[in-house]
Amino acid sequence: MDNPLNMQTPNIAVIKIADYDLSGLPEAYQNPNAEGFEECLKKHISEEYSADGQFTKVSIEQDTLIIAEDLEAKAKSDEGLDVLQRGIYPTGKAIFESLYAQYPTNPIVLYNLGMVYSDEGNLAKAIALLTDLTRIKPDYVHGWVALAVAYMRNNEIDAANQAAQTAVKLAPSDPYSLRTAGYIASKLSEDSASALLENAVRTSPKDPIALLALAENLLATHDDEAIKTRVAALLRQVIDIAPGSKHAERAEEISREFAHEKFRQASGLNQDAVNYCLSALEKFKGLSPQEIKGIALETATLGQSGLDVNNPDKTYQLRSIPGNYTGLNVVCIMYAALQQVAPGQDVGFDIKGEYEAALKLFNQKS
Numbered sequence: 001m002d003n004p005l006n007m008q009t010p011n012i013a014v015i016k017i018a019d020y021d022l023s024g025l026p027e028a029y030q031n032p033n034a035e036g037f038e039e040c041l042k043k044h045i046s047e048e049y050s051a052d053g054q055f056t057k058v059s060i061e062q063d064t065l066i067i068a069e070d071l072e073a074k075a076k077s078d079e080g081l082d083v084l085q086r087g088i089y090p091t092g093k094a095i096f097e098s099l100y101a102q103y104p105t106n107p108i109v110l111y112n113l114g115m116v117y118s119d120e121g122n123l124a125k126a127i128a129l130l131t132d133l134t135r136i137k138p139d140y141v142h143g144w145v146a147l148a149v150a151y152m153r154n155n156e157i158d159a160a161n162q163a164a165q166t167a168v169k170l171a172p173s174d175p176y177s178l179r180t181a182g183y184i185a186s187k188l189s190e191d192s193a194s195a196l197l198e199n200a201v202r203t204s205p206k207d208p209i210a211l212l213a214l215a216e217n218l219l220a221t222h223d224d225e226a227i228k229t230r231v232a233a234l235l236r237q238v239i240d241i242a243p244g245s246k247h248a249e250r251a252e253e254i255s256r257e258f259a260h261e262k263f264r265q266a267s268g269l270n271q272d273a274v275n276y277c278l279s280a281l282e283k284f285k286g287l288s289p290q291e292i293k294g295i296a297l298e299t300a301t302l303g304q305s306g307l308d309v310n311n312p313d314k315t316y317q318l319r320s321i322p323g324n325y326t327g328l329n330v331v332c333i334m335y336a337a338l339q340q341v342a343p344g345q346d347v348g349f350d351i352k353g354e355y356e357a358a359l360k361l362f363n364q365k366s
Contacts, residue, residue, distance in 0.1 A: 013067040017041070020065060024048075032063075041065075050106040051136050073099060077108055089116060100129075107137045115146055123154040134163075141171040145180050152184060160184050168196070175204035179213055186217040193217050208242040212251055219254070232258060239306050252306055256348045259309045263328075263349075273351050276332035277358030283321055283333075284340060293341045295320045299334035300347070307331060309349070 022030045022041070029040040042058040045067060049056040055073035059066045080095035096113040103109050110133035117126035130147040133140060144167035151160035164181035171177050182196030197214040204210055215234040218227050231254075238251035263270060284292055298320045307327035308314045315324040318333075325333065331349050338345050339355060 011069055013065075015065045015067075017060070017063050017065060046103075047105050050103050053106060053108050055103060055106065073102060080112060081108075084112060084116070089120070092116060093120075105132070105136050107133055107140055107143065110136070111140070111143055111146060114143075114150070118146065118150040118153060121153070123150055126150040127154065134166075139170060141167050141174055141177060144170065145174075145176050148180050148184065152187075157184065157187060161188060173199075173203055175200050175207060175210065178203065179207065179210040182210075182217070183213045186213065186220070194221065206237075206241050208238045208245065208247040208251075211238045211241070212247050215251070215254070228258065236306065243305065252304065253348070255306050259307070259327075260349055262310050269354050269357055270328075270351070273328060273332055273354035274357045274361075276329045277336050277351070277355045278361055279329075280333045280336035281358060281362040284336070289341060291320070292337050296334060296337035296341055299330050299337065302330060303334060303347075 017032060020041075022032075025040055025044055028034060029037050031037065038060050042060065045058045045065065046056055049067070055070040055077065057068050057070045059068075076095055076099055080092050080099070083095070084092035093113070093116045096109055096116065099106070099109045100113055110129050114126045114129035114133060117123070117129065127147065127150050130143060130150055133143040134147055137143065144163050148160045148163035148167065151157070151163060161181075161184045164177065164184050167174065167177035168181045178196050178200035182193050182200055185193035185196055194214075194217055197210060197217055200207065200210040201214050211234050215231045215238070218234075219231050222228075235251040235255050235258075239248045239255075242248050263273075284295075287295075295318075298318060302316060302318070307316065307330055309327040309331055312326050312328075315326055316330050317324055318330070321333070331347070332351060332354070335347050335349070335351050335355055336358070338347060
């Protein structure tokens with residue numbers, strides 16, 4: 001007969017054992033008179049509810065099942081989710097570890113504790129919990145995604161790819177599944193990577209992780225100017241959407257490499273850069289080291305948001321030395337200022353030759 005429990009968390013449900021379908025129990029415990037029957041039945045029902053993400057207490061009184069919602073555990077779970085969302089990982093971890101001791105098959109517990117272990121680098125535990133999760137609830141899409149990430153962090157790329165592909169099959173339009181599968185496929189140099197990442201960006205156009213992954217994939221698989229133009233636009237989006245993040249820092253790094261590559265396409269010194277460095281040195285005459293340090297700081301801060309050094313029509317404003325400057329001019333001012341206050345510091349854009357030529361001209365004039 002059908003299981004009379006409707007799998008909606010009850011405040012309290014009461015049912016006679018005689019009316020409950022015992023066929024789901026191990027054969028040895030399907031007889032109510034069997035030793036250990038009651039404990040087995042309570043465990044079985046608790047795990048059924050738990051696998052559905054619910055917290056219940058099961059007791060038996062006078063041949064009657066009493067199934068009650070575990071309000072305390074539910075409150076602890078809600079608290080754990082809240083503190084994890086606020087980035088308080090030690091507290092969230094402790095909460096879900098205590099819940100795991102009571103509810104080792106609850107997907108909410110397995111997912112969140114597995115994610116915490118994965119983020120802190122405890123990958124063996126993370127993989128074990130997330131594997132349990134996907135076994136207990138095989139349609140839990142983000143469980144497969146989390147498992148793929150844990151495998152990837154553990155350098156098990158093939159297992160990561162399999163888990164991510166399972167997530168995509170379950171939810172072909174889920175952006176997290178798509179971006180994870182696309183990123184892993186790109187690491188394996190699979191042709192499917194670009195399409196997966198394009199779909200990830202299409203479904204979540206403001207996701208900096210997907211945007212950056214697509215940019216890096218296109219850069220690795222194409223070399224024509226049209227693609228480079230698109231990659232530059234994708235990188236700009238990452239920087240604008242998530243300023244100051246590690247993803248934006250990576251996008252800025254690639255953008256600088258782009259700019260430097262284009263800057264160096266012509267052989268010899270770039271005369272514009274020489275002139276800009278010379279002009280900067282002349283502006284610094286009579287300024288104190290503290291004033292020059294302020295110029296270095298302002299230009300470096302401006303540079304963190306990305307400078308278009310190859311477009312003479314785009315200009316930037318500076319407060320420390322008022323005026324409008326091209327991106328290349330700002331880089332030259334920054335380089336010259338840093339050579340005054342922190343000689344040898346890497347600015348991420350090599351114009352050493354141009355600066356030395358400008359310095360030679362400056363010394364000749366002085």
